[in-house]
Amino acid sequence: MKLKDADNEQLGKWYVELNCYRWPDDLDISDKPDLTAMHHSDAAIVLEPYMMHIEKRLGAKGMSRAWWIYKLKRRERAWRKWWNGQTGGSK
Numbered sequence: 001m002k003l004k005d006a007d008n009e010q011l012g013k014w015y016v017e018l019n020c021y022r023w024p025d026d027l028d029i030s031d032k033p034d035l036t037a038m039h040h041s042d043a044a045i046v047l048e049p050y051m052m053h054i055e056k057r058l059g060a061k062g063m064s065r066a067w068w069i070y071k072l073k074r075r076e077r078a079w080r081k082w083w084n085g086q087t088g089g090s091k
Contacts, residue, residue: 002028003053012066015054018047020071061087 001010010026017024021035021043027050035043055063061083068079083089 001026003050008058008062011054011058012062013070015051015058015063015066016070018051018054019067021047 003011003014006014014024014027017027021040023032023035033043033046035046038046058066064083065076065079068074068082069076
């Protein structure tokens with residue numbers, strides 16, 4: 001799937017993978033980088049445009065939700081309770 005065609009749920013999954021320096025299998029680009037062969041700082045440079053695109057589309061709330069659900073394996077209800085406590089339920 002192309003980045004531009006992904007919905008927020010898919011973007012959230014990719015956000016977590018890319019943030020952990022793993023290229024998602026289902027993120028379709030013509031020349032997938034081998035992140036394991038790169039120095040950490042080089043991989044960060046390669047990932048930056050993808051991360052910026054995702055961050056712009058998801059916003060802080062979407063990125064936080066994705067991290068809680070896909071990385072921390074927490075339930076949405078727990079995330080919402082935490083998010084609302086942190087932000088008063090705002091964006």
